[in-house]
Amino acid sequence: xxxxxxxxxxxxxxxxxxxxxxxxxxxxxxxxxxxxxxxxxxxxxxxxxxxxxxxxxxxxxxxxxxxxxxxxxxxxxxxxxxxxxxxxxxxxxxxxxxxxxxxxxxxxxxxxxxxxxxxxxxxxxxxxxxxxxxxxxxxxxxxxxxxxxxxxxxxxxxxxxxxxxxxxxxxxxxxxxxxxxxxxxxxxxxxxxxxxxxxxxxxxxxxxxxxxxxxxxxxxxxxxxxxxxxxxxxxxxxxxxxxxxxxxxxxxxxxxxxxxxxxxxxxxxxxxxxxxxxxxxxxxxxxxxxxxxxxxxxxxxxxxxxxxxxxxxxxxxxxxxxxxxxxxxxxxxxxxxxxxxxxxxxxxxxxxxxxxxxxxxxxxxxxxxxxxxxxxxxxxxxxxxxxxxxxxxxxxxxxxxxxxxxxxxxxxxxxxxxxxxxxxxxxxxxxxxxxxxxxxxxxxxxxxxxxxx
Amino acid sequence: xxxxxxxxxxxxxxxxxxxxxxxxxxxxxxxxxxxxxxxxxxxxxxxxxxxxxxxxxxxxxxxxxxxxxxxxxxxxxxxxxxxxxxxxxxxxxxxxxxxxxxxxxxxxxxxxxxxxxxxxxxxxxxxxxxxxxxxxxxxxxxxxxxxxxxxxxxxxxxxxxxxxxxxxxxxxxxxxxxxxxxxxxxxxxxxxxxxxxxxxxxxxxxxxxxxxxxxxxxxxxxxxxxxxxxxxxxxxxxxxxxxxxxxxxxxxxxxxxxxxxxxxxxxxxxxxxxxxxxxxxxxxxxxxxxxxxxxxx
Numbered sequence: 001x002x003x004x005x006x007x008x009x010x011x012x013x014x015x016x017x018x019x020x021x022x023x024x025x026x027x028x029x030x031x032x033x034x035x036x037x038x039x040x041x042x043x044x045x046x047x048x049x050x051x052x053x054x055x056x057x058x059x060x061x062x063x064x065x066x067x068x069x070x071x072x073x074x075x076x077x078x079x080x081x082x083x084x085x086x087x088x089x090x091x092x093x094x095x096x097x098x099x100x101x102x103x104x105x106x107x108x109x110x111x112x113x114x115x116x117x118x119x120x121x122x123x124x125x126x127x128x129x130x131x132x133x134x135x136x137x138x139x140x141x142x143x144x145x146x147x148x149x150x151x152x153x154x155x156x157x158x159x160x161x162x163x164x165x166x167x168x169x170x171x172x173x174x175x176x177x178x179x180x181x182x183x184x185x186x187x188x189x190x191x192x193x194x195x196x197x198x199x200x201x202x203x204x205x206x207x208x209x210x211x212x213x214x215x216x217x218x219x220x221x222x223x224x225x226x227x228x229x230x231x232x233x234x235x236x237x238x239x240x241x242x243x244x245x246x247x248x249x250x251x252x253x254x255x256x257x258x259x260x261x262x263x264x265x266x267x268x269x270x271x272x273x274x275x276x277x278x279x280x281x282x283x284x285x286x287x288x289x290x291x292x293x294x295x296x297x298x299x300x301x302x303x304x305x306x307x308x309x310x311x312x313x314x315x316x317x318x319x320x321x322x323x324x325x326x327x328x329x330x331x332x333x334x335x336x337x338x339x340x341x342x343x344x345x346x347x348x349x350x351x352x353x354x355x356x357x358x359x360x361x362x363x364x365x366x367x368x369x370x371x372x373x374x375x376x377x378x379x380x381x382x383x384x385x386x387x388x389x390x391x392x393x394x395x396x397x398x399x400x401x402x403x404x405x406x407x408x409x410x411x412x413x414x415x416x417x418x419x420x421x422x423x424x425x426x427x428x429x430x431x432x433x434x435x436x437x438x439x440x441x442x443x444x445x446x447x448x449x450x451x452x453x
Numbered sequence: 454x455x456x457x458x459x460x461x462x463x464x465x466x467x468x469x470x471x472x473x474x475x476x477x478x479x480x481x482x483x484x485x486x487x488x489x490x491x492x493x494x495x496x497x498x499x500x501x502x503x504x505x506x507x508x509x510x511x512x513x514x515x516x517x518x519x520x521x522x523x524x525x526x527x528x529x530x531x532x533x534x535x536x537x538x539x540x541x542x543x544x545x546x547x548x549x550x551x552x553x554x555x556x557x558x559x560x561x562x563x564x565x566x567x568x569x570x571x572x573x574x575x576x577x578x579x580x581x582x583x584x585x586x587x588x589x590x591x592x593x594x595x596x597x598x599x600x601x602x603x604x605x606x607x608x609x610x611x612x613x614x615x616x617x618x619x620x621x622x623x624x625x626x627x628x629x630x631x632x633x634x635x636x637x638x639x640x641x642x643x644x645x646x647x648x649x650x651x652x653x654x655x656x657x658x659x660x661x662x663x664x665x666x667x668x669x670x671x672x673x674x675x676x677x678x679x680x681x682x683x684x685x686x687x688x689x690x691x692x693x694x695x696x697x698x699x700x701x702x703x704x705x706x707x708x709x710x711x712x713x714x715x716x717x718x719x720x721x722x723x724x725x726x727x728x729x730x731x732x733x734x735x736x737x738x739x740x741x742x743x744x745x746x747x748x749x750x
Contacts (some may be wrong), residue, residue, distance in 0.1 A: 042540040043485050046547075093729055095479075098539070099669050102484040103719060106662035110712025113658065117706040209492055213547030220540045258558050261551035268548040275534075283534065 014142075015252060021146040022244035022263060024153040025205055026214060029198045030240025031160055033219030034233045036195055038171035040097070042219075044083060044192070046212035047105040049199045051082025053112025057119060068148065072200050079196035082108050084189070145204060152201045156194050160233075167191065168229055206260035213264040214240060221271040224278035243267035298335065298343050300373050305332040306353070306362050307370035307427065314427045323354075323361030367429040374425050376401050382417045457701070459592055461694050464711055466598035467651045468663045468689025470605050474643050475664035476685050479672055480620045481640075485539065486525070487664035489546035490641070491648045491657045493524040495553025498649075503560055514597070514649050521645020522638060524549060529637075594655070601650040605643055609682075612636065617678055659708035663689055666715040670722045673729040688718055 029045075036042055055078020056071050063070045082104045089100035160167065169177040170187050177184045195215065202211035222236035247263030276283050309328060310320035326344070330337055344360055347353040352366030362370055379402040383390050390410065403411060418424040471487075478484050494517035501516025524545055531541035609616065619626040619636045626633050644664070651660040671684035696711030703710070724731050 037537065037540055040537065040539055042537065042543045046485075046488070046543065089723065092731055092734070093673060093723060095669055095672065096482050096484075098482050099479050099484040099665060099672075102488060102661065102665040103669055103716070105488060106658060106665060106712055107716030107719070109658050110662055110709045110716060113709030114703070114705045114713055117709060118703065121704060209547060209550050212543060213551065216540055216543035217547065220536060220544055256558050258554060261554040261558075264547055264551035265555065268544070268551070271544060271548075275531075281535065 015248075017143055017146045018252075018259070019245055019248050021149045021205055022248045022259070023241045024146075024150055024244075025198075025202050026218070026240030026242070026244030026263070026267075027237045028153040028156045028240075029202060029211070029214040030218035030222075030236040030238070031157060031233050032191075032194055032198050033215040033217075033240070034222065034229065034236050035160075035167050035171055035191055036215055037219040037223065039188075039191065041192075041195065042216045043098075043101055043212065044086070044195055045199050045215035046209065047086060047101045048079040048083055048196050049203060049208040049211050050105045050112075051108035052076075052079040052196075052200060052203065053109055054078050054115055055081075057112055057115035060119060061115070068145065068204075072148070075200045075203065076193075076196055078108065079199060080193055083192040083196060087188075087192075149201045149205070152197055156198060159190075159194060163187070163190075164230075164233075171229070206263055210260045210264045213267060214243075217264070217267040217271050218243065221267070221274040224274040224281045227280075239267065239270050243270060295343075298339065299347060300377075301333045301335070302329065302340065302343055302347065303352070303362075303366065303370040303373050304377060305329045306360065306366075307374045307425070308332060310362060310367075310370075311425065311427045320427070321361055323356045323359030325358050326360070329360070364429060367427070371425055371427070371429050372401075376403075378418055378423045378425065379403075379406075379411075379414050381423065382414045382421070385421075386417065457697065459595070460707065461697050463592065463594045463598060463655065464659075464693030464697060464707075465690040466595070466602050467647075467655050467659065468667060468693045468711075468715075469686045470598060470602035471647050471651065471660055471663035472667040472685035472689040473605050473609055473682060474640065474647055475668040476671070476678070476681055477616060477620055477640055478644065478664060479668045480678075484665050484669075485542055486528070486641075487644060487648065488661045489528070489542045490521045490524050490645050491652060491661050493546040493549035493553075494518075494520045494645060494649055495550055496520060496556055497523075497553075499553055499556040499560070503556075514646065517649035518642060518645045520549070521648065522642055524645075525638060525641035597650045601646055605647065608639065608643060612639065616640065656708045659711055662712040662715055663692075666712070666719050667692065670715070670719045673722045673726040688715070692718060 033042075033045075036044060052075035055074035055076070057074075058078070059070045059074025086097065086100045086104050089095055089103065090097045095103075166177070166182060166187055169182065170184060170191065174184045174188075177187075198215065199211050202214055206214065218236045218239035219232070221239050222232045225235055226232050243263055243266035246266040248259055250266065251257040251259040251262040274282065277285075279285055306324065306329065309324045309332065313320040326337060326341060329340060344353060344355075347366065348355055348360075352363055352369055353360050354363050355361075383402065383406075402414070406414070415424075475484075475487065478487060497516040497518075497520025498513050500520075501512050504516075505512045527545045527549075528538075528541045531545065532538045536544070615626070615631050615636055618629075619631060619633050623633050626636075647664070648657070648660050651663075667685040667688035668681070670688045671681045674684055675681050692711055692715035696714035697707060699705075699714055700707040700710040722730070725733075727733055
């Protein structure tokens with residue numbers, strides 16, 4: 001049934017106008033929103049949309065009748081003045097940008113309300129035209145409105161495409177841009193003008209507050225999926241356009257549902273999907289990464305505890321093969337005992353640990369693992385102790401083995417330091433290459449022996 | 454008391470109460486939060502109405518305060534999960550506002566709860582809605598705003614040191630063991646309560662204006678928090694009174710002209726403040742130029 005309705009909807013010329021209008025609107029505001037996001041202008045859309053009110057009123061007072069072109073001109077001028085004031089207030093006083101944004105938003109809007117009441121008293125207008133402009137009536141978009149929206153939207157997209165490099169520079173490194181002689185101030189004003197224009201064409205369809213949403217939400221959603229500005233701009237445009245169409249269709253097939261808010265809710269839905277399910281930055285991916293890291297740390301801690309205990313006994317007798325109780329392991333590296341037991345069982349299933357009564361002992365295979373984990377850990381210890389010497393190495397990447405990212409000469413030095421500090425793992429598995437022979441020579445050549453710190 | 458006196462009193466209560474909280478919003482760089490919360494509580498108001506089937510002030514106050522706190526929580530959570538703070542504010546409040554508008558148009562089309570009423574309440578009608586409490590018959594808005602102002606004053610008075618420290622140096626506050634997060638949510642709770650209590654009677658735009666503009670005007674005139682708070686009260690009250698006079702003079706919207714008057718005060722302070730003003734900065738710049746030129750000779 002819905003399908004038939006949809007087909008009918010797309011055949012209805014009026015509905016087609018509305019859908020086209022909202023699609024273009026979402027597309028252009030999505031694209032511009034990316035730049036706004038990086039310039040920290042996200043809330044600028046909201047401020048500009050409110051600041052446009054006095055402009056509309058003055059345009060109406062001067063011109064004397066309702067005309068979409070005149071309204072848009074007034075709104076654009078007032079919006080641009082508001083946007084520039086926001087910049088100037090924070091540039092010339094200690095007031096922070098967010099406060100100046102709030103001042104301009106409310107102040108201009110207050111002036112607008114005063115003018116609005118003045119207009120309604122003079123009896124020249126039915127206020128409804130202005131109301132529609134402020135709160136948005138997407139369902140009543142007609143052909144000529146959509147023409148205006150399309151022209152402006154295409155203009156905005158064309159400017160963005162033509163100045164993409166420059167805008168990118170404005171977002172990420174304006175100082176450098178100034179350095180190579182680009183007019184960054186003018187470019188910033190242009191970006192503001194473009195945002196104002198996007199807001200002004202959006203006012204009529206989705207209204208003041210919701211226009212702010214169209215500038216923010218698609219861009220923030222797109223940010224989750226990519227680290228590239230190009231990809232993000234495209235994705236954000238697609239998200240914006242998609243929510244425009246989705247919102248329009250949904251509100252058309254449900255009675256009593258206003259278009260503007262539904263468009264925003266559609267965009268919010270896309271945002272929530274991104275927030276949870278984006279591959280790298282999404283909450284789910286983050287949670288999985290966290291869980292995996294925790295699993296790895298618990299298993300490695302257990303292996304290392306077993307190794308430490310075994311090593312101590314190995315130096316006296318062979319009793320390490322008898323294994324150790326959970327309590328002993330717990331004493332060395334405490335965690336929840338139930339968790340430790342669960343992971344011990346897991347290690348047993350993998351064949352790295354065998355249980356002997358209440359005792360847990362490393363198997364030959366487990367010893368290999370434990371040896372490599374312990375060696376890695378102790379090499380790290382050395383790196384940290386001699387941080388002053390090795391500070392240039394990137395210690396952040398703890399997920400990787402020390403051997404993988406440390407140059408060979410440094411590795412040899414570290415092996416030497418292990419010997420000095422008597423931290424060289426003593427209990428070597430049969431299958432592991434023992435490191436004493438090849439590294440011994442290097443150790444003797446190493447520039448410093450430990451202990452000079 | 455005359456009608457005008459009531460209106461000025463209500464306006465002053467709104468301005469004082471909002472101004473007090475607003476100073477801290479400005480200092481914490483969260484000025485847009487007032488705007489965000491004032492829009493975001495719409496679904497709270499609608500839900501409170503749908504559950505209780507009354508437009509009773511207290512029920513709305515509770516519903517909206519809860520949603521206001523939720524808004525603050527969402528913003529904080531999004532910010533903590535890596536979204537830029539202004540974008541986090543933008544996403545949260547527009548989404549909640551849209552939800553509110555949809556709820557209004559779906560469920561309350563036949564009752565008296567239209568957007569115009571919720572968002573742009575008019576202070577001119579506030580004195581006529583009388584409520585009797587403790588044997589006193591006063592306008593409802595006076596009860597509501599008086600109560601919220603008293604609460605705001607008490608909380609800010611009791612937690613003054615803590616709020617001050619967390620606003621200026623959150624790291625130190627954390628290190629000293631002050632519950633920074635709780636202070637944050639206490640403030641957010643105050644903001645939402647002020648917003649809700651005020652905007653039913655005076656309209657959202659006046660609330661947001663009074664949260665920010667008097668505080669910002671005061672911020673330019675002093676370097677001390679205590680003076681800033683006092684001055685913001687003063688500017689709030691004066692814009693309520695001055696705005697009312699302007700409104701009578703021009704016969705226009707009262708909350709609109711109160712906002713306009715507040716903006717006027719800000720512009721004056723921006724231009725002529727003794728140390729921070731544009732004029733004095735220009736003068737000291739010129740004098741510096743003169744001194745340097747003389748030295749160069």
